[in-house]
Amino acid sequence: MTGTIVEFDRVGLRYGTGAEVLRDLDFRLNEGGFYFLTGPSGAGKTSLLKLLYLAQRPTRGRMSLFGDELSQASREALPAYRRRIGVVFQDFRLVRHLSAFDNVALPLRISGRSEEEIEGPVREMLAWVGLADRASARPPTLSGGEQQRVAIARAVIAHPDLIIADEPTGNVDAAMAERILHLLTAMNRLGTTVIVATHDVGLIAATPGAQLIRLEKGVLVDPTGALKHPPAMPRAGRPL
């Protein structure tokens, strides 16, 4: 896989009339790549992910997704692109009145799959994230870590072309973090491009094939070469 799935060309983002929180972002993500997005709190990681999952438009520059230039695309054009993306939000964003099963089933239902095609994969995915016995529970009755696992299952169930995960292991223990990473790397091996924002050095160290993108105060610290010549992987224990 050698195609470009994401391309940013001097992209900037500001909220309202504030200062730019992202500046001059110039980078590419290759189809089938596994990327970690790191940087201090407030550096702009979530903002960059919001651009990628089309919840924010760049205020400057050009951005392409799946080969199409989208900075000026109409609002009506965006849902078709969003359906190709699985997102794990930092705050989960589960549908409160739906069970864990129905939350995970949502992307399959949206894509028109029959109930027979949905039942097995959803049960299997819930079992994988350790929630087989919580299938009928609604999000408000689940712990933060359980909600996070439902959110991850929902993001990957329909085998999207791109998975975007914002701190996907922030609320789970080390064993579950390893399981989640395994799930993401398995999806990646099947061809899905994965980008994970994280402060978790252990997660990065456990993913030798991944590339690092680092943001500091809204700019890529290696804007020209971060991805063409990725920096060395950090050693466990070194702060990100």
Ligand SMILES: Nc1ncnc2c1ncn2[C@@H]1O[C@H](COP(=O)(O)OP(=O)(O)OP(=O)(O)O)[C@@H](O)[C@H]1O
């Ligand atoms: N909706 C918003 N309106 C105004 N400013 C915002 C908004 N969202 C984020 N910001 C600002 O943009 C900057 C980058 O925030 P962002 O959440 O992208 O950082 P982050 O790197 O994801 O941080 P963390 O690691 O703490 O999640 C911060 O200064 C933040 O206050």
